Amino acid sequence: xxxxxxxxxxxxxxxxxxxxxxxxxxxxxxxxxxxxxxxxxxxxxxxxxxxxxxxxxxxxxxxxxxxxxxxxxxxxxxxxxxxxxxxxxxxxxxxxxxxxxxxxxxxxxxxxxxxxxxxxxxxxxxxxxxxxxxxxxxxxxxxxxxxxxxxxxxxxxxxxxxxxxxxxxxxxxxxxxxxxxxxxxxxxxxxxxxxxxxxxxxxxxxxxxxxxxxxxxxxxxxxxxxxxxxxxxxxxxxxxxxxxxxxxxxxxxxxxxxxxxxxxxxxxxxxxxxxxxxxxxxxx
Amino acid sequence: xxxxxxxxxxxxxxxxxxxxxxxxxxxxxxxxxxxxxxxxxxxxxxxxxxxxxxxxxxxxxxxxxxxxxxxxxxxxxxxxxxxxxxxxxxxxxxxxxxxxxxxxxxxxxxxxxxxxxxxxxxxxxxxxxxxxxxxxxxxxxxxxxxxxxxxxxxxxxxxxxxxxxxxxxxxxxxxxxxxxxxxxxxxxxxxxxxxxxxxxxxxxxxxxxxxxxxxxxxxxxxxxxxxxxxxxxxxxxxxxxxxxxxxxxxxxxxxxxxxxxxxxxxxxxxxxxxxxxxxxxxxxxxxxxxxxxxxxxxxxxxxxxxxxxxxxxxxxxx
Numbered sequence: 001x002x003x004x005x006x007x008x009x010x011x012x013x014x015x016x017x018x019x020x021x022x023x024x025x026x027x028x029x030x031x032x033x034x035x036x037x038x039x040x041x042x043x044x045x046x047x048x049x050x051x052x053x054x055x056x057x058x059x060x061x062x063x064x065x066x067x068x069x070x071x072x073x074x075x076x077x078x079x080x081x082x083x084x085x086x087x088x089x090x091x092x093x094x095x096x097x098x099x100x101x102x103x104x105x106x107x108x109x110x111x112x113x114x115x116x117x118x119x120x121x122x123x124x125x126x127x128x129x130x131x132x133x134x135x136x137x138x139x140x141x142x143x144x145x146x147x148x149x150x151x152x153x154x155x156x157x158x159x160x161x162x163x164x165x166x167x168x169x170x171x172x173x174x175x176x177x178x179x180x181x182x183x184x185x186x187x188x189x190x191x192x193x194x195x196x197x198x199x200x201x202x203x204x205x206x207x208x209x210x211x212x213x214x215x216x217x218x219x220x221x222x223x224x225x226x227x228x229x230x231x232x233x234x235x236x237x238x239x240x241x242x243x244x245x246x247x248x249x250x251x252x253x254x255x256x257x258x259x260x261x262x263x264x265x266x267x268x269x270x271x272x273x274x275x276x277x278x279x280x281x282x283x284x
Numbered sequence: 285x286x287x288x289x290x291x292x293x294x295x296x297x298x299x300x301x302x303x304x305x306x307x308x309x310x311x312x313x314x315x316x317x318x319x320x321x322x323x324x325x326x327x328x329x330x331x332x333x334x335x336x337x338x339x340x341x342x343x344x345x346x347x348x349x350x351x352x353x354x355x356x357x358x359x360x361x362x363x364x365x366x367x368x369x370x371x372x373x374x375x376x377x378x379x380x381x382x383x384x385x386x387x388x389x390x391x392x393x394x395x396x397x398x399x400x401x402x403x404x405x406x407x408x409x410x411x412x413x414x415x416x417x418x419x420x421x422x423x424x425x426x427x428x429x430x431x432x433x434x435x436x437x438x439x440x441x442x443x444x445x446x447x448x449x450x451x452x453x454x455x456x457x458x459x460x461x462x463x464x465x466x467x468x469x470x471x472x473x474x475x476x477x478x479x480x481x482x483x484x485x486x487x488x489x490x491x492x493x494x495x496x497x498x499x500x501x502x503x504x505x506x507x508x509x510x511x512x513x514x515x516x517x518x519x520x521x522x523x524x525x526x527x528x529x530x531x532x533x534x535x536x537x538x539x540x541x542x543x544x545x546x547x548x549x550x551x552x553x554x555x556x557x558x559x560x561x562x563x564x565x566x567x568x569x570x571x572x573x574x575x576x577x578x579x580x581x582x583x584x585x586x587x588x589x590x591x592x593x594x595x596x597x598x599x600x601x602x
Contacts, residue, residue, distance in 0.1 A: 014367050015396045022393035029390075030381040117377040118387075118438065121341070122394035123366045284301075284344045 014123030023119055023132040031140070041100060042144040046089040046151050054082045054156035082156025083251060087243030088214035089152050093144040094174075095181045095212070095236050099205060101137035102185030104197065110281050111194035120282045130186060130278040134271065137182030138175070145174060162247050169256060173242035176263035180235050183270035190277030212236030217244060219252045235266040291445055291477050292317035292340065297349035299335050299501075309335040310346070311501030317446070317479055317494075322472050324492035325481040326588065332501035333481035334374070337448050340479070341371045354445045367395065370439035370447040370476075374454055376431045378423035378438070385410065385419040388438045395442035409437040413467060429460025436467055440476060447471060449480040453487055465491055485588040497592060504595045509588060516586040516594065518546045518558030522569055523584070525554035527577035535576040539569065554579075558586075 031038060109116040119129055153160050164170055192200055211231050213221075218241050221228035231237050238259055245253040253259075292315070299310040310332040317323045325333040338344035340351045342362035351358045358365040379387050385406050392402030410416045413433045423431060432452065440447055449468070453461040468491060471478055482488050488495050489509045496506035505512065513519075526532055536555055539548045544565045547558040559565055570581060 014363055016363070018396040019394050022390060022395075025393060026379075026382070026390045029386070033381075113380060114373070114375055114377045115379050115381075117371075117373060118379060118391060119394065120343075121366055121369070121371055123363050123396070124394075125363050128363075282343070284338065 016124050016128055019122045019124035020128055020132055023122065023124075023129065024136055026119075027132070027136045038140075039147070042093055042097070042147050043151065045096070046093060046148045047155075049089060050082070050085065050152055050155040054080075054085060054158070058157045080156070080158040080160075082152070082158055082160040083162070083248050084216060085156070085214075086149070086152040086160050086162055087247050088212075088240045090145045090148045090243050090247075091177065091212065091236055091240035092209055092214055093148045094141040094177050094239055095184070095208070096205070097141040097144045097178075098137050098181030098183075098185035099188065099200070100185075101140045102133045102182055103189035103192070103200065106133070106186070106189030107192065107194045107197035110190075116282065126279055126282060127275050129282075130275045131271075133186055133189075133278075134179060134182035134274070137185050138178035141178035141181050142174060145178070160248075161250055163249065164247060165249055166246070170243075170246035172260060173239075173246045173263070176260065176267060177239035177242060180239060180263055180267045180270060183267055183274050184235060186274030187270050187277060190274055190281050208234050208236045213240045213244075217241070217251050218254060235263075235270070238262040238266065289319045290316045291319040291321075291354055292323075292479060293350075293352040294336070294340065295350045297336065297339060297351065298347045299332075299339060299344065300347045308501055310339070313349070313498075313501070313503055315496055315503065315506065317477060319445070319477055320472070320475055322468070322478045322491055322493045323480070324488045324495035325479070325498055326483065326485070326488040326492075326495050326592075327481075327498035328483055331498045333498055334450055335501075336498075337371075337450050337479070337481060341369050341448050342366060367442070368445040370442070370444035372432070372435045372439045372447070372449045372452060374451045376423065376428075376435065378426075378431060378434060380423050383420050383422055384415060384426070384434050387423070387434060388441050391438045391441045397442070405441055409441055412470070413437045427460070429456050429463060432456060432460065432464055433467060436464075436471075440471065444476070446477045446479060449478060451481055451483070453482065453484060461487075485592075489588050495588075497588075497595060499596050505591070512588060512591045513586045516558065516590050519561045519585060520559045520566075521584045521586060521590070522557040522559065522566065523551065523554065523582045524557065524569070524573050524578060525580045526573070527579050529553060531576040535573055538572060542568070542572070545569075 106116070116129075120126060122129070153162060188200055188204060211227075212234050213231060214236065218228065218231070218237060221231070238254075241254045242259040242263060244251050245256055245259060294313055294315045297310050297313040298308070301307045301309055313332070313336055325336065327333055335344060339346045340353065340358060342358050342365055345359060353365050354368040356365040356368065379390070382390060388406040388409055389402045392405050393399065397405065407416070410419050413436065415430070415434060415437065418426065418430060423434070426434065436447075436449070452464055452468070456464060465487070468478060468480070480491070492509060494506065494508050495512070496503045497512070498504065505515075507515070524535075526535070532550060532555060536548050536550070539545055539555065539557060544562040545557055545559045549556050557569060559569075566583065570578065573581070
């Protein structure tokens with residue numbers, strides 16, 4: 001009676017890769033079903049922004065036209081507001097995909113429904129489940145950036161001066177920027193209480209967008225020194241400046257190496273924070 | 285029975301939730317569950333049952349102690365241990381963005397099955413749990429009982445060694461509860477070990493091969509339901525109520541010397557008699573008590589509730 005032998009179970013390392021792939025497949029599958037909302041979400045903001053600021057405003061006359069940012073930016077050399085906005089709006093699309101693909105769903109999945117439970121119970125370290133969120137979000141960010149590019153290129157009434165000098169650099173910036181955005185989404189999604197998720201637009205999304213060198217190049221802040229240094233803590237700055245360096249180099253931008261370094265730094269920092277938060281949420 | 289083999293092994297388990305006022309949820313639990321067994325953790329809410337299950341299923345980290353599932357330490361190697369674990373939590377955690385069939389299918393894929401294998405396993409389970417006609421429904425469209433069945437089907441889809449069910453009948457109507465019991469018994473026939481928590485006596489009694497009664501994070505006793513009930517000291521309980529409480533003591537002395545009666549204890553306004561089931565004994569007791577002003581008598585068989593009250597001095601239902 002007392003001799004209780006432990007059941008011999010064939011020791012088999014679970015296939016992390018298969019579990020990870022399964023999680024990606026699930027997310028893709030769900031996204032495919034919601035493809036129209038996804039496209040509307042990605043395209044609406046840049047579409048309206050471009051339409052108003054680079055098409056409607058330049059067609060105005062008199063005081064309104066003089067006051068428009070388009071007119072002022074035109075004086076900066078390099079091709080007008082449209083050229084400033086091209087990388088900026090792509091950066092916003094990349095960042096916003098991270099929020100929409102990770103932070104918002106996590107809020108419900110951690111909330112009342114606890115839907116994430118089954119995925120957390122898959123044979124994969126918990127960090128793997130969190131990483132899948134980042135990777136899936138990054139993929140969405142890349143698609144979003146790809147959708148914004150033609151909009152930002154063709155809508156402005158003054159020609160946009162885009163010119164890719166190095167494709168590998170553009171690729172690196174896009175991928176790193178998308179990963180930073182996914183990690184940011186994970187950090188926000190795991191640190192905000194589900195009922196406060198509505199607040200993140202006002203408290204996080206709007207400030208990091210407006211202070212993210214999206215609508216102006218970082219160099220243009222030179223006359224407001226304190227702000228120029230203050231915005232350096234904002235990861236969006238490096239995404240928009242990185243795209244500026246890769247796509248519209250005529251505009252003036254931060255040094256390439258610094259941009260890549262900061263993107264890697266923010267990716268590491270936000271991934272660490274996000275995974276720590278994720279673990280806290282699912283393991284007590 | 286050949287030699288029994290341990291599939292769940294819990295040793296010296298403790299869990300203290302920190303904070304300003306630390307709470308000891310689990311306070312030194314040791315238990316072993318044998319392969320193929322249906323094991324129950326019975327206790328009131330807040331006894332530490334759910335915490336024990338959370339630790340065993342890698343969702344909580346113990347303060348001290350160890351849990352091994354199929355020999356795998358769940359704290360040191362959680363991802364590996366999860367292969368052997370199926371979990372049905374108290375709340376409905378079905379993926380709201382996927383249909384019933386997709387919930388099961390994706391679960392299969394997470395556990396390394398190919399899409400074809402996953403599809404085959406899914407239709408097999410839908411059939412087994414009589415869910416085929418709800419395959420394309422979304423979780424929000426299911427009743428509590430159906431959602432529960434889907435959760436069980438999903439939890440066993442990867443053929444785990446042990447299925448943990450946390451309060452499986454909480455919130456179910458009586459009919460769904462019976463359907464759930466049937467489903468759980470069916471699992472046992474497939475050789476799946478089941479560990480469940482409950483605060484329903486009948487459920488523990490009805491379903492479990494063995495159970496542990498837990499209170500304040502400690503196991504008070506563990507045995508088969510029959511042995512636990514037998515430990516009460518009789519297989520019949522007669523509750524006598526008398527008109528005159530002054531007569532109680534005299535009747536008690538008389539009853540205690542009666543053959544077949546194992547124990548007599550005072551209750552409010554009367555006596556409780558524990559006896560071996562014996563022809564004519566009840567008639568004898570009633571005749572005897574009549575002489576002392578018997579007002580009412582009720583008979584019962586010892587239940588797990590009786591066991592719990594004896595152990596804790598409290599009723600299980602708060």
